[in-house]
Amino acid sequence: MPRKPETQKLELVCPAGTPSALTAAVDAGADAVYFGFRDRTNARNFPGLNFSPAEAAQAAALCRDRGVRPMIAINTFAASGQEHIWRQAVDTAARVGVGAIIVADIGVAAYAARTYPDLRLHLSVQAAAANPEAVAYYARLFNVQRVVLPRVFTVDDIRMVTASQPGVEVEVFVLGGLCVMAEGRCTLSSYATGRSPNRDGVCSPAEDVRYEQEGDVLVSRLAGYTINRFGPGEDAGYPTLCKGRFEARGRASYLFEDPVSLDATALLPDLAAAGVTAIKVEGRQRGKAYVAAVVGNLRRAIDSLADGGAPGAAVSAAGFTEGGRTTEGAYKRGWR
């Protein structure tokens, strides 16, 4: 199904943790696909995921054949003394011919901008550019052409960015996991486990997770810290630290965020009107069935919107969301 690109039409940016997920995203109607290398240079450094340099080359070629923009995320912070690993990742991305690299670290951005001035630079959400001035900073220093906004903005806040920085495209998350904390500025994971998104590309790593049955209660622990206790019949979610149940003021609660995932499908018209260029799906750790379903749904929503229709049913109807519950997150003012 050929599509005519239109400037106002939202670009659909989709995750691929594996070559088969990438094919699924392309088949389901992605405009762009992002993926990472199989090492610490990307923020989904999970066992069994990601691409070797050869797989990245094949993926980039497949995307180009299908008119889809391939993007490589090199969005962790380069470890001191090991900067060459991040530079090599940039070199490889430039060599395989991607449509953009997505970076967070200033050292990595400087290397890419200096070495490959024609390679399109996108600023990762992990860089946490949370105001128009921050966006302008990265555009000025590294000629960053697109910024993935942190999930801290209301739709009005987004408009403030697009209006004051018209030269920089804005990409926002609309679906998937939701960081409650400003991304790239959270070390809860390494405080408990020693490994963090910024340094290691992992949050609340699986190696540190234990599920233990205590009577009829299932306890989830992360590096020995109890993150949740589930009674009979309760869905036992993954113990991501900020999604846990804790005790404060003598009361147990989901202190930071309920076990929900982001679904802003209903807000697509508002996001488009606010000047957003691209919408992003989180989930490089998800399987190809998930990717195919949610990408297909968003494809139809965007096309329907472009034809003057409604975005259609929220993607959560696909039944793939965490805990079965969704939120529109910070995009709606009351979330804060």
Add this chain to the structure above:
Amino acid sequence: MTRDVRLTLGPLLYNWPAEQRLDFYRAIAADDTYDGVVLGEVVCAKRSPFVSDATLEAAQMLAHAGKDVVFSTLALPVTPRERAELADICAMAGDDLAVEANEAGALYLLDGRPHRIGPYFNIYNADTLRVLAGRGAASVCLPWELEMSSLKAITGAGRDLGLTIEVPVFGSIPLAISARCAHARAHGLAKDGCQYVCGQDAEGMAVGTLDGQTFLRVNGTQTLSDAVLVLAQEIPALVAAGVGALRITPEGVDMIAVGRVYRDLLDGATDGATAEATLRTLLGERRAANGYLHGGAGAGWETMNATA
């Protein structure tokens, strides 16, 4: 050890009332332990109207006492009001007023003028430091998460660039900042109508696991470690690496006594093991942590070999 290493009292992170702040800084000004003091609201702009007069008064008092006074800035300025506050502070930056940036928006506003960078900005390698130095950074406080080998490499690069490198050595560790306020949420409120409930907890709201283990503290939109960072036996190695200043974050303990421990350590008047024991006594029931510098979990405690 050396008199070249300076002691900096970092910004007060908690929502103390104006009078308590003034009393606190009056005592700091009257004492010669700290060389520098960082003032200004880092966590939540909603607190600013209630404390900004006290902050300005404290700044005058501290400057008059000969302290190097620095104004810090918000860790997460997002709304127009927060951005306006940030712009006001950055506009004052110059030779007679040092301003500390904690995110890229402040760096944009301070670009090309001399400025400082606080520990909330992600600096994990020397390449990043070189870029920041080229835009006017004169002094940088490194983030809490760094381990010793990174810290040494970045500090070495900083020395070559003529930068002062500062390292946090004492205080609760800021672990996260959010647009949402978990403190208000725990009271059944949203951030917009928070009723300033963070002011009820002088050292943040204790957060335990469901098994009763102490874990975190919530300070408005910020999440802190419950354990207090205590680097004492590590100080000689930090000094040897070329660190130019030690940052001590205010907690609800005798902060002049804490500062004196570090001053004595730098002067060679006490040793690391004794300093550590004294700091632990000052902390009372609070747990100490030093894991990040040793390459482990931040909450961990690495026992140092006192004879090493």
